[in-house]
Amino acid sequence: MTIELLAPIDLAFWHLESADHPMHLGALAFFTAVRGTAGGAGVLELLAARAAAIPRLRMRVRDVLLPVGGSAWAVDKGFDVLRHVRWLPLPDGDFAAEATRAAGELMERPLERGIPPWEMYVLTPEGETAEDADEDGRPFAVLVKLHHALADGMRAVTIGAGIFDQIADARAAGVHRVRPVPPRSWLPGPxxxxxxxxxxxxxxxxxxxxxxxxxxxxxxxxxxxxxxxxxxxxxxxxxxxxxxxxxxxxxxxxxxxxxxxxxxxxxxxxxxxxxxxxxxxxxxxxxxxxxxxxxxxxxxxxxxxxxxxxxxxxxxxxxxxxxxxxxxxxxxxxxxxxxxxxxxxxxxxxxxxxxxxxxxxxxxxxxxxxxxxxxxxxxxxxxxPRSTLSLGGCPLREVYPMAPLAxxxxxxxALSTYGGRVHVGxxxxxxxxxxxxxxxxxxxxxxxxxxxxx
Missing domain, CATH: 3.30.559 (Chloramphenicol Acetyltransferase)
Incomplete structure (x- = not known):
């Protein structure tokens, strides 16, 4: 069985973490529910299913005997996506302000070790139902947290993009199927x-x-x-x-x-x-x-x-x-x-x-x-990605990246460009x-x- 060791810089990020300095990246994405969609209150199941279908998000970090002090990625045999994807209703008021406040507090919490190091939260106005969102187009947000050992900025985008309709649909159609790499001899020549x-x-x-x-x-x-x-x-x-x-x-x-x-x-x-x-x-x-x-x-x-x-x-x-x-x-x-x-x-x-x-x-x-x-x-x-993105038919309006503190x-x-605007987190x-x-x-x-x- 092939063992995928953590790359040296990933191993460094894994051991840099402390209770006061969690080493995860984040992104807060705002959506608007539209007529004919489930909206924020109904997107949790879709988000969980798409996250579970991303192989990297089923991997946890485990220690190995060799190399000494090393760690490797291993499939979490007890993986339960509902330990990672959660719904959080927010108090009434300015939704963007409440979601931003909640995201800051959620970024304080280190990711649990021993399971795949990531979390996602669906944030909605308190008391919202799928019918409410369908009628008046109320906003909702998704907070994504990925450990830096799991992803740098480019890889975080690749992983996170898998939850959006455009990428998930393309994957289901086999557009992004990976071509097999021909085996190479382990014994190098002179x-x-x-x-x-x-x-x-x-x-x-x-x-x-x-x-x-x-x-x-x-x-x-x-x-x-x-x-x-x-x-x-x-x-x-x-x-x-x-x-x-x-x-x-x-x-x-x-x-x-x-x-x-x-x-x-x-x-x-x-x-x-x-x-x-x-x-x-x-x-x-x-x-x-x-x-x-x-x-x-x-x-x-x-x-x-x-x-x-x-x-x-x-x-x-x-x-x-x-x-x-x-x-x-x-x-x-x-x-x-x-x-x-x-x-x-x-x-x-x-x-x-x-x-x-x-x-x-x-x-x-x-x-x-x-x-x-x-x-x-x-x-x-x-x-x-430069293309317009959506989740469950609800268009992505804004996305704010978040970086860890040393x-x-x-x-x-952190800055990202989407929809002709630069979003600053x-x-x-x-x-x-x-x-x-x-x-x-x-x-x-x-x-x-x-x-x-x-």
């Missing part, structure tokens, strides 16, 4: 041995270079902006913002660079506005953002293991001119890209590939505690950042300011 040895030498050389970059970039006194460095309370808060993608593209066309440069500059400007509104002194040293990038080749299948690296980006929050902030972000990202995702201190995740399994059990907690020495905030973009950090920013320590909605408003204010000055 030229393969030479190639493997050379590749290993190159990998070790790259790891040494990354390690040196990490040492140079680490801050022995990692004090910074109080808003970003408050102690952990284990609580979570979610806030959301919506940006017009055409506005982002208009700015990009006017000043050059990429749409991601514009979004990163928007984050920097929003942080500046937020810090000043809080009455905080702007930091002497620019806060650093860790910007994850995929190491997967374009068009390649998502595969079973995380393939992540990242860039380190100094966020120019002390720069008062929005155009100058954008120029600084563009220049720094261009330098990062010229070096590639496998070089520099931001590529610290690549080092996981060089460590034996037992080292992850010992080093992961230390590495998590040291994250604050390297960066202050995570800013990640999550790719989504130890010593109180804020993470802000996850923060609930006690450290009680005014997260102010930062969400600052995101829209900053993009409007950029539009005015181009």
């Amino acid at each position: 030229w393969q041995v030479a190639d493997l040895a050379m590749a290993r030498i190159v990998e070790l050389g790259r790891a040494v270079g990354i390690g040196a970059s990490v040492v140079r970039a680490s801050r022995l006194d990692p004090r910074g902006t109080p808003a970003l460095t408050a102690g952990s309370s284990g609580t979570r808060r979610l806030a959301t913002a919506v940006l017009d993608l055409e506005d982002v593209q208009r700015i990009r066309r006017a000043v050059g660079g990429t749409a991601n440069d514009v979004l990163l500059a928007t984050v920097a400007g929003a942080l500046r506005r937020w810090m000043l509104a809080r009455g905080e002194r702007l930091p002497v040293t620019a806060p650093r953002a860790l910007v994850p990038v995929s190491r997967r080749s374009p068009g390649s299948p998502p595969g079973s293991g995380n393939k992540l690296s990242a860039y380190l980006l100094a966020l120019p929050v002390t720069e008062p001119d929005p155009r100058a902030r954008l120029a600084a972000v563009h220049g720094n990202m261009a330098r990062n890209k010229s070096g590639g995702p496998s070089r520099g201190a931001g590529a610290v995740a690549v080092l996981a590939d060089q460590l034996p399994a037992f080292a992850h059990r010992l080093a992961a907690p230390l590495a998590g505690s040291a994250a604050r020495m390297l960066f202050d905030i995570l800013v990640t973009s999550v790719p989504l 130890r010593g950090q109180s804020l993470a920013v 802000l996850v923060a320590d609930g006690k450290a950042v009680p005014d997260l909605e102010r930062l969400a408003r600052a995101m829209t204010d900053e993009l409007e300011e950029l539009l005015r000055v181009i």
Whole structure:
């Protein structure tokens, strides 16, 4: 029987987790029930059936004897999808606000170990029935939580997309049937041995270079902006913002660079506005953002293991001119890209590939505690399908991604593009950042300011 070991970076994510710092990704998706559909109150059974049909969601993590300290994916023989898919009615009021509040609280809770590490919640207004939704088109939402060991951003989208009508119907029709891979001999030939040895030498050389970059970039006194460095309370808060993608593209066309440069500059400007509104002194040293990038080749299948690296980006929050902030972000990202995702201190995740399994059990907690020495905030973009999506015939209106918080950090920013808009999910320590909605408003204010000055 073939054993699928956790990839090194996945094993690191599995052991990085603590009660105050759960390592799961999330997404909060809003839908509108339409006439002739079951709506939110009736979608639970459909969601459970589709989730159960995704093979990866039936897998749990188990320890193995070899390699020492390693773990593997195994089918959960006692799998019960109803342990993972739940219905949660919300109090009357502003549904979007109540769903956002509930999602923040649900993100606090680590996923149960010993069973497949994921959960989904159907959120509906309290007292709603399928007939109510059919008559008046009331909204509902779905919260998805996937452990980072189970999925990086790209793989999370691939897994999560399986619940939507378009992907589920295509799978049922066999459109996405995987072609069998011809077997290969386990015994390499002499030229393969030479190639493997050379590749290993190159990998070790790259790891040494990354390690040196990490040492140079680490801050022995990692004090910074109080808003970003408050102690952990284990609580979570979610806030959301919506940006017009055409506005982002208009700015990009006017000043050059990429749409991601514009979004990163928007984050920097929003942080500046937020810090000043809080009455905080702007930091002497620019806060650093860790910007994850995929190491997967374009068009390649998502595969079973995380393939992540990242860039380190100094966020120019002390720069008062929005155009100058954008120029600084563009220049720094261009330098990062010229070096590639496998070089520099931001590529610290690549080092996981060089460590034996037992080292992850010992080093992961230390590495998590040291994250604050390297960066202050995570800013990640999550790719989504460009097509219009629906669940049980109910159209998807908005989808907000959520990223985990590293130890010593109180804020993470995730962005995704869908339906001509950029949806921003802000996850923060609930006690450290009680005014997260102010930062969400600052995101829209900053993009409007950029539009005015181009």
